[in-house]
Amino acid sequence: MDRIPILKLGDALLVTIQVDMHDRLATALEEDLTNRIVKHKAHGVLIDISALEIVDSFIGRMLDNIAAVSRVLDADTVVVGMRPAVAITLVELGLSLAGVRTALNVERGMELIRLRHGAAERDVDVDNAS
Amino acid sequence: MPRSTLAVLAQLLADQEASIVKEWLETLSTGGQLQSGRIREPELRTQCTSFLQGLRTALAQDSNDTAAPAFAPVKQLLADISKSRAIQGFSPTETAMFVFSLKQPLVNAINRSELFAANSLAGVVWQVTLLLDTLGLYTMDEYQKSREQVIIRQQREISELSTPVVKLWDGVLALPLIGTLDSERTQVVMENLLQSIVEQGAEIAIIDITGVPTVDTLTAQHLLKTVAAARLMGADCIVSGIRPQIAQTMVHLGLELNVVSKATLADAFAVALKRLNRTVVSLKTDPRQQA
Numbered sequence: 001m002d003r004i005p006i007l008k009l010g011d012a013l014l015v016t017i018q019v020d021m022h023d024r025l026a027t028a029l030e031e032d033l034t035n036r037i038v039k040h041k042a043h044g045v046l047i048d049i050s051a052l053e054i055v056d057s058f059i060g061r062m063l064d065n066i067a068a069v070s071r072v073l074d075a076d077t078v079v080v081g082m083r084p085a086v087a088i089t090l091v092e093l094g095l096s097l098a099g100v101r102t103a104l105n106v107e108r109g110m111e112l113i114r115l116r117h118g119a120a121e122r123d124v125d126v127d128n129a130s
Numbered sequence: 131m132p133r134s135t136l137a138v139l140a141q142l143l144a145d146q147e148a149s150i151v152k153e154w155l156e157t158l159s160t161g162g163q164l165q166s167g168r169i170r171e172p173e174l175r176t177q178c179t180s181f182l183q184g185l186r187t188a189l190a191q192d193s194n195d196t197a198a199p200a201f202a203p204v205k206q207l208l209a210d211i212s213k214s215r216a217i218q219g220f221s222p223t224e225t226a227m228f229v230f231s232l233k234q235p236l237v238n239a240i241n242r243s244e245l246f247a248a249n250s251l252a253g254v255v256w257q258v259t260l261l262l263d264t265l266g267l268y269t270m271d272e273y274q275k276s277r278e279q280v281i282i283r284q285q286r287e288i289s290e291l292s293t294p295v296v297k298l299w300d301g302v303l304a305l306p307l308i309g310t311l312d313s314e315r316t317q318v319v320m321e322n323l324l325q326s327i328v329e330q331g332a333e334i335a336i337i338d339i340t341g342v343p344t345v346d347t348l349t350a351q352h353l354l355k356t357v358a359a360a361r362l363m364g365a366d367c368i369v370s371g372i373r374p375q376i377a378q379t380m381v382h383l384g385l386e387l388n389v390v391s392k393a394t395l396a397d398a399f400a401v402a403l404k405r406l407n408r409t410v411v412s413l414k415t416d417p418r419q420q421a
Contacts, residue, residue: 084324
């Protein structure tokens, strides 16, 4: 069975979905990603869906699930590169992915994760200093 | 073999074409077709001549059924003429008169000619009248169709015109909405906005609803959808331009937008600049500070 590759970029994980998602692939990705977050102690997960033309309610829920799981493991999930048509479909489906952060492209997404993580680390420093 | 009435009519049209066209043009110009200056005499003459020629060809094929293929060129010509008339702003009467005013010259020509026996004249005239009536009605149909097309095109243009996406700054888009927000327009607005976000890499979109006359539950839902879609693309939305009455109505209706909202576009722009770590400063320094 084919799997979607998960790349490690600094302390973030990058998942680029370039094939049409079917449900089993989505479940496998969810599982792999959870394991990898723990293994690499990642602070952020970037999911690039710029190549996805069809996102149904199942994939939408998978994104929500991944975000929820990552949050438990102290990692931010950023979905990047959603196409306009996909965004409209998701909204019409009533899936606004409230728990997921979004960004226009991978670059902006990385920035977002770095910003959040940087802020968290600074907080820790301030705590130690005081 | 005796020739049919229609074939004889075709013969008559060929023989007397010049005089028929002349009479027809006179009738048309007394009817005021030329006075408005929307159409010139040579153009009208060309239209008349080619219509007569088409009619003759059709009649020569011994057919008076306007649905027959023999009439296709004539109908095409009439369709073109009505279309141009509709665009030039002729009234329906003026357009229909183009065909109907041919009756008089044609009947005159039949009277003058010796091709018909005296006792068959009434029948011939009746046939001519029937034929021209059908063609006249066809002209009206076409005229109406072109008018409808004009209206549809204008509607589309209006809906596109009233939903421009304006770039305010690098990464800041504004969407000034004017007019009522219905489902169809929301769709257009959403598509325009999302496309512009992708194209310009915008981070912040300001939706200005100063020009929206009323905000009811449906409009609010449409707004929220647009905001949600933009967020999914990775852009933040700010809603601005909520007028006092509308704010009151919204509160009375129990509507909550759950998005950043500002009273004016200027306020929203200020927020957007702040988020991009930019600011607007006065170039002139305060003289008191220099002293």
